[in-house]
Amino acid sequence: MVDEIKIKVNGNTWPVAASPDTPLLYVLTNELRLHGPRFGCGLAQCGSCSVLADGIEIRSCVTPVAAVADKSLTTFEGLAALYAQQNGLAQAPALHPLQQAFIDEQAPQCGYCYNGMLIKGAELLAQNPRPSEAQIRSHMNGHLCRCGTYPRVMKAIQLASTRMAGAVR
Amino acid sequence: MNETGTFCFSRRDLLKGGGALVIGFSIGGSALPAAAARGDVAGPPDPNAIDSWIAVHADNTATIYLGKGEFGQGNTTGLLQIAGEELDLDMGQLRWVQLDTNVTPNQGATTSSSSIHRGGPQLRAAAAEARQALLALASTRLGVQTGSLTVSKGVVSIDGHPTRSVTYGALLGDKPFNVKFTGTAPQKPINRYKLVGTRVPRVDIPAKASGTYVHMQHVRVPDMLHGRIVRPPGQGAYGAGAKPASIDESSIADIPTARVVRKGDFVGVVAEREWDAIKAARALKVTWQESATLPSNADLFERMRAAKTTDTVIADWGDAPNAFAQAAHVASSTYRCPYQSHAPFGPNCALADVGPNGALVMSSTQDIYNSRDMLAQVLGLPIDKIRVQYYEGSGTFGRSCYEDAAQAAAVMSQAVGKPVRVQFMRSDELGWDDYGPAHLADVRAGIDASGKLVAYEYHGWQHGWVVNETTHELAQLTPPKERTTGAGSIPVNRMSTGSMYAVANRRVVSHAVPMVGYLKGAPLRSPLDLSFAFASEQTIDELAAMAKIDPLEFRRNNIGDARWLGVLNAAAAAAAWKPKVAASVLSDAEVVSGRGIALGTHHVSYGAAVADIEVNRRTGNIVATHVYGALDAGQVINPALVENQIVGQAIQATSRVLKEEVTFDKSGVTSLDWVSYPVLRFAEHPHVTAVVVQRLDEPSTGAGEEVMGATAAAIANAFFDATGVRLRQYPMTPERVKAALAAKT
Numbered sequence: 001m002v003d004e005i006k007i008k009v010n011g012n013t014w015p016v017a018a019s020p021d022t023p024l025l026y027v028l029t030n031e032l033r034l035h036g037p038r039f040g041c042g043l044a045q046c047g048s049c050s051v052l053a054d055g056i057e058i059r060s061c062v063t064p065v066a067a068v069a070d071k072s073l074t075t076f077e078g079l080a081a082l083y084a085q086q087n088g089l090a091q092a093p094a095l096h097p098l099q100q101a102f103i104d105e106q107a108p109q110c111g112y113c114y115n116g117m118l119i120k121g122a123e124l125l126a127q128n129p130r131p132s133e134a135q136i137r138s139h140m141n142g143h144l145c146r147c148g149t150y151p152r153v154m155k156a157i158q159l160a161s162t163r164m165a166g167a168v169r
Numbered sequence: 170m171n172e173t174g175t176f177c178f179s180r181r182d183l184l185k186g187g188g189a190l191v192i193g194f195s196i197g198g199s200a201l202p203a204a205a206a207r208g209d210v211a212g213p214p215d216p217n218a219i220d221s222w223i224a225v226h227a228d229n230t231a232t233i234y235l236g237k238g239e240f241g242q243g244n245t246t247g248l249l250q251i252a253g254e255e256l257d258l259d260m261g262q263l264r265w266v267q268l269d270t271n272v273t274p275n276q277g278a279t280t281s282s283s284s285i286h287r288g289g290p291q292l293r294a295a296a297a298e299a300r301q302a303l304l305a306l307a308s309t310r311l312g313v314q315t316g317s318l319t320v321s322k323g324v325v326s327i328d329g330h331p332t333r334s335v336t337y338g339a340l341l342g343d344k345p346f347n348v349k350f351t352g353t354a355p356q357k358p359i360n361r362y363k364l365v366g367t368r369v370p371r372v373d374i375p376a377k378a379s380g381t382y383v384h385m386q387h388v389r390v391p392d393m394l395h396g397r398i399v400r401p402p403g404q405g406a407y408g409a410g411a412k413p414a415s416i417d418e419s420s421i422a423d424i425p426t427a428r429v430v431r432k433g434d435f436v437g438v439v440a441e442r443e444w445d446a447i448k449a450a451r452a453l454k455v456t457w458q459e460s461a462t463l464p465s466n467a468d469l470f471e472r473m474r475a476a477k478t479t480d481t482v483i484a485d486w487g488d489a490p491n492a493f494a495q496a497a498h499v500a501s502s503t504y505r506c507p508y509q510s511h512a513p514f515g516p517n518c519a520l521a522d523v524g525p526n527g528a529l530v531m532s533s534t535q536d537i538y539n540s541r542d543m544l545a546q547v548l549g550l551p552i553d554k555i556r557v558q559y560y561e562g563s564g565t566f567g568r569s570c571y572e573d574a575a576q577a578a579a580v581m582s583q584a585v586g587k588p589v590r591v592q593f594m595r596s597d598e599l600g601w602d603d604y605g606p607a608h609l610a611d612v613r614a615g616i617d618a619s620g621k622l623v624a625y626e627y628h629g630w631q632h633g634w635v636v637n638e639t640t641h642e643l644a645q646l647t648p649p650k651e652r653t654t655g656a657g658s659i660p661v662n663r664m665s666t667g668s669m670y671a672v673a674n675r676r677v678v679s680h681a682v683p684m685v686g687y688l689k690g691a692p693l694r695s696p697l698d699l700s701f702a703f704a705s706e707q708t709i710d711e712l713a714a715m716a717k718i719d720p721l722e723f724r725r726n727n728i729g730d731a732r733w734l735g736v737l738n739a740a741a742a743a744a745a746w747k748p749k750v751a752a753s754v755l756s757d758a759e760v761v762s763g764r765g766i767a768l769g770t771h772h773v774s775y776g777a778a779v780a781d782i783e784v785n786r787r788t789g790n791i792v793a794t795h796v797y798g799a800l801d802a803g804q805v806i807n808p809a810l811v812e813n814q815i816v817g818q819a820i821q822a823t824s825r826v827l828k829e830e831v832t833f834d835k836s837g838v839t840s841l842d843w844v845s846y847p848v849l850r851f852a853e854h855p856h857v858t859a860v861v862v863q864r865l866d867e868p869s870t871g872a873g874e875e876v877m878g879a880t881a882a883a884i885a886n887a888f889f890d891a892t893g894v895r896l897r898q899y900p901m902t903p904e905r906v907k908a909a910l911a912a913k914t
Contacts, residue, residue, distance in 0.1 A: 022444045030443055035387050036380050040515050040563075041595040042447075045843040048515060076380045095379055102378040106370060106809060109817055110241030111377030112384060112515040112563035137852040144843065146514040147241055147564045148820025150854035152813075 005069050009034075010078030020066035025049045027065045028075060036076025036115045040144075047116030047143035051075050052082070057123045076115050079122050086126055087164075097164050098122055101156035109147035116143045121157045130161055211553035213275035213538060219302065219348040221274045222295035223252070229323045229338035231256060232264045233292070236276025237284040238535060239267060239373055241564045242873055243810040244284035246371045250806050251289050254364040255296035255357055256303075257320035258337075260372070268537045268559030278536035280567070280692065282771065282871025285806055289869055298354040299346060306340040359804075359865050366865060368809040373561075385533045385560035386518040386592060393520070393588040395443040396581040397450035398573075398640075399429075399436040401457050403600035403838030407635075408649040408685035409460035410434055410642065417454035424449045430584045435644040437581050439589055447594070461835040462686060470505050470609045473630045478680040479655040483663045487674030492624035496615025499624075500711035504704035505898040506608040508831035510846060511693055515563030516598035517570045521578035522588040527554040532575035533562030540572060547576045547641045548583055566821070568603050568634075568691035576640035596841040601639055604831055605693025606631045606659075606684075608700035612708040614667070620716040622672040622727045627705060629661035629677075632684035634691045651684045659690075664770050665701035665878060670709070671729030688831065688838065695818075695877035698771050699825060702878025703885055703899055706767040710751060710886045711895065719748040720766050720886065732801050732864075736775040737768060739799035739860045740879075744779035751886065752893040760785050762794075763891025769878030775801040775862075776875025778819065780855075780883035784891045786910055789903030793823045793855040793884055798876040800860070803867035811872045815859035818873070822880035824849035826899045 005016040007024075009032060018027050023042075028034045028051070037060050040048025044059035051060050052074040074082045080099070084092035098121050101107075108114050117140070124131055124139045131139065136157050145153070207214075207224075214221035214234075224232045233252045239245040249263045266272055268279075276288045304315045307325040311318070311333055319328045326334035359365075376382040400411050412434050421427045427440040427449035438453060440446040464472040493499060519532040528550060534540040537557040545552045557575075565571060570593055578591040593601075609630040617623050636650040651658065658681035666677050684690055713723035721741050728734045746766070755761070762783050769776040779797040784790075796819040805811050828847045832840040840846035881899070888906075889895050894913050896905060 018442065018444065022442075026442070026444045029387075030389070033389070035382070035384075038384070038386055038515060039592060041843060043595060043842055045595075046514065099378045099380075103370075103374055106374060106813060108241070108374055108377045109243075109813065110384075110514075110561065110564035111373070111382060112386075112513075114377060115380075118378075137854075141850050141852040143851060144514060144848060145851075146512060146566070146821070146848065148817035148824070148849075148854075149813075150820055150849075150851050151816055151857050153851070154854075 005066055007065060007069055007073060008071070009073045010075060011081065016065055018065060021064050024051070024060035024063045024065045024068055028060060034075050034077055038112065038115055047120060048113060050116040050119040052119060052123060055123070055126065057120050076118055079118065083122070096122055098125065098156060098160040101160040101163070105152045105156040105159060107149055107152035107156050109149055113143065113145045117145070117153050121153070121160070124157065125161060125164060129165060131157070208269065208271045210271065211556065212270045212272060214272070216274050217350045219295060219299050219346045219350050222292065222350070223299045224343070225303070225337045225341040227338045227342035229336040230262045230264060231258055231337070232266060234273045235265050235267045236274045237288045238279040238559050239561050240279065241561070242284070242814060243371045243807070245373060246369055247285050247806040247810055248288060248292055249372065250364045250369055251293050252296040254362055255293055256300050256323070258323050260364070260369055262323055270537050270541050270555070270557045275538050278539060280535050282873035285869045286871045289806065293356060294352045294354070295350055297356045298348065298350055298352070301354040302346050302348045303337050303340055307335055310335050310340065365806050366863070367807065369807055371810070383560060384515070385531065385562040386515055388520050388531055388560060389590065390520065390522065390588050393590050394439040394441060394585060395446040396430070396437050396439045396578060396589040396591040397446045397594065398577050398591065398597055399438060399450050399453050399455060400597070400601060401837055402596055403833065403841055404689060405460045405837040406462040406686050407689050409462060412458040414456040414458050420454040421449040421452050424452065429453065430581045432580050432584065432644040433646045435580055435640055437577055439581055439585055463833055463835050463837065465834045466832055469607060473607070473609050473682050476630070476682045478630065478682055479658065481656050481660055481679045481681065483661055483677040483679050485676050489624050489626050489674040489676040492674035493613065493615050496623055497618040498712060498715040499613060499615040500708050500715065501613040502708065502895070502897055504610040504612060504707070506610070506700035506703060507829070507900065508604040508607045508688055509693060509825055509829045510599055510602045510604055510831055511566050511569035512599060512602070512846060512848065513563040513565050513569050516593035516595055517562060517574040518590065518592040519571070519575035519578040520588060520590045521575065521582040523548060523579050523583040524586070527556070528579060529556045529558070530575050530579055531558045531560055533560060533565065533571045534575065535565065535568065535571070540575060543572060543638065543641065544576060544579055547644060548579055566694035567605070567696065570598050570602055572638040573601065573640050576638050580640060580644050599846050600838045600841045603635050603689045603691030605696065606633070606690040608697055610700070610704040612704045614708045614712055616712050616716055620718050620723060620726060622670050622712070623674060625667040625670070625672045625675040627661060627666040627677045628680060629701070630680040630682055631659065631697060632682040632687050632690055633659040635689045639689070649685050654683055655681060662698055662701055664772055665698045666705050669730065669733045669768050669770070670727045672727070688833065694821070695771055695874040698769060698874060698878045699822060699881045702767060702769045702882040703826065706882035707885050707895060707897065710765070710767070710889065714751045714889070717750050720751050721746050722748060724766070724768070732775050733768065736777040736799045736801045736862055739862050740777035740779050740797050741766065743799065743858050743860045744797040746779060751890040755893050759787050761891045763887040763889070765883040765886025765888070765890055767879045767882030767886055769875050769880070769882065771871060771874035773870040774803070774872060774875045776879040778876055778879035778883040780880060780887045782884055782887040782891060784888060784906065786892070789906035789910070791827055791888065791901055791906060792853060793827070795856045795858070796823065796880055796883070797858045798860065798880060799862060800872055800876055801862035801864060802870050802872040804865050804869045805861055805863050805872070806869060808861045808863060811861045812859040814872050815861070815876050816857045818876035819857045819880050820849060820854055822877040823855055823884065826881035826884050826901060828900050830900050
């Protein structure tokens with residue numbers, strides 16, 4: 001019954017065994033065994049499952065896999081490569097600048113929400129390399145953190161922004 | 170070492186190719202070899218053997234066996250600093266194994282911010298004893314007295330002859346110490362500390378930021394089924410259970426591989442694919458027996474007040490009634506504090522593999538050994554046939570649904586004979602939590618004409634905490650069981666109710682409400698202390714305003730303890746506090762601002778906060794713009810870890826005092842997602858300034874709770890400063906703000 005669906009994730013094309021109505025999240029976690037996107041609410045309310053589809057953040061927990069068959073998907077795992085591609089770097093860095101900034105700001109506590117924080121923060125920095133504090137607050141508002149690390153996510157985005165401006169210029 | 174996270178060698182090896190399962194089943198299988206390898210037999214390992222705590226490897230590294238769990242608070246890093254300090258090893262020479270009932274010593278639950286407080290001294294003593302044993306070996310090897318030896322980075326050399334040396338690895342190299350843990354080995358004097366007290370980066374963060382960390386939710390094993398629980402959408406009155414009147418299994422017949430698991434009143438579904446399990450849990454037609462015996466939010470507090478309580482006098486000093494009669498000013502009010510949910514950002518997940526001879530259960534429990542005891546009852550297996558392994562989940566902040574998820578996975582695995590991974594859905598986690606209990610308080614305090622506190626009285630009503638988990642109660646059909654009822658139930662905390670002030674006449678009474686008929690309760694971060702602080706510190710603030718004294722000065726005048734004074738002053742200094750009688754300058758603007766100060770504690774550490782807020786008088790919306798939090802937790806092993814805890818507490822307490830409330834009607838809980846149970850969002854978060862009061866000469870005490878109550882009360886006091894009106898119920902929602910402001914005019 002299932003016409004084989006293929007999805008393109010982090011530059012590679014994968015056949016999907018799941019039924020077309022299966023939310024993308026369960027394909028990424030159970031078939032591709034990725035650790036980035038993760039279940040938080042299943043309701044598109046928290047941002048735990050975020051991935052980029054053609055560079056735009058989507059919630060994989062409510063997106064049927066069939067709906068993204070023609071998209072280029074980037075997960076947490078592929079962000080450094082996407083960053084290199086967006087900035088014309090010959091080689092992808094080991095970490096996206098925002099990941100490095102999360103380490104330098106000692107930002108995560110449990111770290112569970114950091115998939116979403118990274119995906120959404122990277123989307124922002126790609127669209128707006130020098131966001132103001134108000135722009136960061138607004139852009140990140142759909143991503144919840146229960147440990148209370150928002151102030152450090154904020155600092156990390158600002159640090160990554162500064163570094164990226166230096167590196168790209 | 171161990172750049173990829175907390176999951177050290179033994180855990181990884183277990184997971185490779187499903188090796189964990191083999192280990193799980195081997196427990197009751199063939200005869201054990203004469204000298205069992207670490208992990209082959211049920212623990213806890215002998216706490217009186219140094220080998221249970223520390224192993225030294227040939228490559229001159231050491232493995233520390235940690236009986237406390239990493240929940241994102243950074244205790245792994247702090248504990249390794251303590252061990253490295255005593256052993257004279259660098260952080261890079263330390264590996265660790267965390268929480269496995271076959272492997273790690275039983276250091277009790279990772280609760281109540283006890284890792285460094287109680288776990289730290291144990292590990293320090295063990296490491297000191299290990300060092301002493303290594304020095305004895307080096308003494309023999311090098312032919313000098315131990316007093317002539319010096320150690321740096323695990324290299325023992327003769328003082329003054331650095332070339333005559335031997336490494337720990339060469340001395341012991343993966344062989345056992347065979348040394349008894351006496352606790353008598355000399356410990357390093359504080360003035361020689363190199364690691365303790367320094368800002369070592371967290372060992373878990375690189376993996377969390379790079380995506381290689383293994384959270385519980387990531388764990389998969391071969392041949393595993395996905396399970397989901399099936400219950401009414403939100404829990405009803407505790408004691409009523411969740412009784413299926415009928416189950417129509419044909420309602421999921423079209424979902425591939427899905428099947429129902431029922432044991433007693435427990436209902437779950439399993440399927441090979443996760444999405445099919447989720448669909449089946451949603452589609453399964455179950456008729457539940459009606460129960461409509463809960464109070465609703467509207468009549469909760471009146472029901473608590475009318476309950477047949479068991480009353481316990483927690484503190485009774487001096488002559489409070491007489492002192493009130495003499496007081497120049499008395500503040501007296503009732504405070505109402507909601508049920509709140511642990512609400513971990515990622516719902517709990519567990520994986521169980523249960524066979525006739527044994528069980529392996531992986532979960533995000535705060536107490537592996539207690540989990541094992543509970544699983545033994547649920548599964549009907551002896552505890553030595555059960556192995557529990559910890560994986561960090563999403564921050565839990567107390568007893569969320571981790572035991573429930575683990576037991577549900579275990580019950581389903583036992584029924585189907587395969588490993589089962591259960592993840593709770595958002596509504597399961599928010600609807601079936603063991604909530605932080607609601608609290609009702611009558612608080613009264615009085616001052617003399619000079620502004621000195623002369624009388625203090627606190628009456629608190631609350632119920633206690635569950636013993637068994639919901640899966641246990643449903644599967645075994647056991648009666649409800651509160652941790653202790655009557656005089657032994659969870660009391661008002663005497664430390665949080667006025668203990669910070671020098672007041673000669675003080676009376677604190679706890680009114681224990683029986684939990685049956687309410688919601689399930691369990692400790693939620695800063696258990697009830699946030700409620701006590703909200704009530705108590707507003708009362709103190711009210712007296713300062715009555716006496717027309719600046720609230721900081723008022724507190725200084727009434728504190729007798731240097732550490733309370735120190736932490737109060739630290740928060741005030743960070744905020745550049747300017748003396749002002751609260752609410753003495755009120756504005757008619759639509760948006761008005763205010764500043765408040767408050768103290769908070771849990772058991773032993775000292776917390777203080779200053780909060781700046783803005784109140785929109787038209788919409789009723791409160792925005793906390795800046796929280797200054799200060800914490801004195803004695804000797805701070807790593808100030809950066811405590812700063813991170815202060816930031817987290819300031820944000821989470823802001824969320825809890827402004828936003829969070831479990832809602833319910835007579836049939837059950839109705840706050841089941843992030844819309845109906847809102848938490849503080851990114852755009853709303855205050856700036857936070859964290860101040861660590863370092864006291865190297867004092868014992869280390871907890872650092873994860875105290876700023877919670879201080880922040881919540883400081884926000885409440887800031888609201889009064891901004892508006893001249895007291896809000897005596899939280900969360901301080903726009904509706905409550907508008908009602909309070911309207912009542913004033």
